Amino acid sequence: MxxxxxxxxxxxxxxxxxxxxxxxxxxxxxxxxxxPPSCLTTIDPEKVDTTPPFDQPGLVKKGDNEYELNIVVAAFSFTPNAIEIPKGAKVTINVTSKDVIHGFQIPGTNVNMMVEPGYVNSLTTTFDEPGEYTILCNEYCGAGHHMMTARIKVVE
Ligand code: CUA
The missing domain is CATH 1.20.5 (Single alpha-helices involved in coiled-coils or other helix-helix interfaces)
Known part of the structure; x- marks a missing residue:
């Protein structure tokens, strides 16, 4: 028992x-x-232009040497398409697409992400080397795909 x-x-x-x-x-x-982690942040692709931070795309100072770079991607452009970044700055890049899937790659850096309509994709990187960098779309997105570029200038 x-x-x-x-x-x-x-x-x-x-x-x-x-x-x-x-x-x-x-x-x-x-x-x-x-x-949700930042890679799962959702956004209405129809309302990108009125949704912060994409209503005012560009570089925003967030702290001592820390920046946020918000870029609107659409066929066939990046907005803004000419960005100046201080050397050594730690930059969190946020991207979203207004239409189809695009790519966001900066050759010579570790920056390489997908840009999807409906989502905000983010990546943090530090620009230590001064010089000119090119942002490329590396996902085929239509007739103007090969012309889809923007410039980043890292300045001392
Ligand atoms: Cu956008 Cu290819």
Whole structure:
């Protein structure tokens, strides 16, 4: 009879642990869903021009040597298409598309991301080397794809 009692206690304990575990997993998954990572930030592609920060695209100073670069991408241009960045600046680049999927690549740096309508894609990089950089669209997006470029100038 005593053994049976202990079995019951352990069984209850085991089920209790399982419930606690599942609750923790469920709650943390829900909490994570409430605060999606930046790559999952959504935006209405029809309202890009009136949605901050894309209503005023360009470079924004966020702190000591920290900047945010917001770029609107559409067939077949980047807005703005000429950007000056101070050397050594830590820049978070946010991009979104108003139409189809484009690419956003800066050869000579680690910057290479997809630009998708409906989403804001972000990447943080530091521009340590002064000089001229080119932003390229590396996803085929139509007749003007090969002309889709912009310039970044990193200045001392
Ligand atoms: Cu935009 Cu290719």
């Amino acid at each position: 005593h053994i049976h009692k202990y079995e019951k206690i352990w069984l209850t304990f085991g089920i209790g642990c399982l419930i606690v575990f599942l609750t923790v997993v469920g709650v943390s998954a829900f909490a994570a869903g409430q605060q």
